[in-house]
Amino acid sequence: MEIKDKVVIVTGGASGIGAALGKAFLEAGAKAVVAVDLKTDGAPAGSDARLCDVSREAAITALVRAVEERYGRIDVFCSNAGVLTPGWDVRTADFAVWERDWKINVLAHAVAAKAVLPGMMARGEGYLLNTASAAGLLATPEALIYTVTKHAAVALAEQLAFSYKRFGVRVSALCPMAVATPMVDQFAADGASAGLDGVLSVETVAAATLAGMRAEQFFIFPHAMVGDYFAKKAARHDKWLGAMEALQTRYADLHP
Numbered sequence: 001m002e003i004k005d006k007v008v009i010v011t012g013g014a015s016g017i018g019a020a021l022g023k024a025f026l027e028a029g030a031k032a033v034v035a036v037d038l039k040t041d042g043a044p045a046g047s048d049a050r051l052c053d054v055s056r057e058a059a060i061t062a063l064v065r066a067v068e069e070r071y072g073r074i075d076v077f078c079s080n081a082g083v084l085t086p087g088w089d090v091r092t093a094d095f096a097v098w099e100r101d102w103k104i105n106v107l108a109h110a111v112a113a114k115a116v117l118p119g120m121m122a123r124g125e126g127y128l129l130n131t132a133s134a135a136g137l138l139a140t141p142e143a144l145i146y147t148v149t150k151h152a153a154v155a156l157a158e159q160l161a162f163s164y165k166r167f168g169v170r171v172s173a174l175c176p177m178a179v180a181t182p183m184v185d186q187f188a189a190d191g192a193s194a195g196l197d198g199v200l201s202v203e204t205v206a207a208a209t210l211a212g213m214r215a216e217q218f219f220i221f222p223h224a225m226v227g228d229y230f231a232k233k234a235a236r237h238d239k240w241l242g243a244m245e246a247l248q249t250r251y252a253d254l255h256p
């Protein structure tokens with residue numbers, strides 16, 4: 001899809017990858033970029049910054065209706081807001097935190113799809129960009145909830161991709177490894193496995209995302225090695241589990 005003249009919503013749009021995506025969409029000629037977050041400070045200049053807590057179904061639905069009313073349609077919905085809770089040990093699990101992270105990292109993507117698909121299908125065109133993570137295909141061994149919810153986000157994106165393609169809707173799953181954002185700064189301050197293959201800038205990730213959307217690729221891998229790692233995981237799964245065990249042993253004490 002070409003972004004020129006499109007109406008785009010980006011959740012988590014006031015920080016990190018979301019803010020860079022919003023800026024890149026505006027530079028590519030979007031008609032409007034609605035940058036949605038828990039704050040407006042940090043949204044890109046020229047965007048329509050709005051408050052919305054994506055963990056609340058009613059808030060996402062109201063946002064979609066308000067944006068459709070203001071701009072006439074939504075061409076692209078980027079479900080990008082996300083949270084990372086460190087911790088590998090299920091013995092210390094707080095399931096209220098699991099539920100919160102599930103709502104933001106997974107359920108919000110489904111709620112957004114439910115709200116925008118009728119309009120997209122009526123026009124025979126639309127795009128869902130769902131930010132998952134390389135952790136959704138591989139693992140972040142020091143962040144159990146993150147790995148689990150990001151796997152679910154990938155599965156949801158896959159299912160949306162094959163269910164709505166015949167109605168003109170395209171879906172991409174953005175799956176980076178480490179990117180220089182407040183999320184990763186906080187998590188990896190003492191070191192983390194996610195940064196071992198390099199930490200990309202948000203601008204690099206945004207450019208790769210727009211290129212992937214233009215090509216209507218399902219997986220967008222700003223770190224090219226992720227596709228190779230995924231293939232190796234499938235081909236030699238026991239070996240992959242061994243590599244994850246080694247990584248976790250190395251980092252477990254930093255993220256107990």
Ligand SMILES: NC(=O)c1ccc[n+]([C@@H]2O[C@H](COP(=O)([O-])OP(=O)(O)OC[C@H]3O[C@@H](n4cnc5c(N)ncnc54)[C@H](O)[C@@H]3O)[C@@H](O)[C@H]2O)c1
Binds near residue numbers: 054
């Ligand atoms: N930074 C990385 O290394 C990395 C790697 C892979 C995937 N990701 C994913 O990229 C996405 C963006 O993360 P980022 O790295 O830019 O982090 P970030 O912390 O800079 O941005 C995340 C934004 O989401 C917002 N947010 C959180 N909960 C929200 C809620 N309930 N409602 C609305 N907004 C909410 C936050 O306020 C924040 O502005 C996330 O889904 C993250 O999991 C990040």
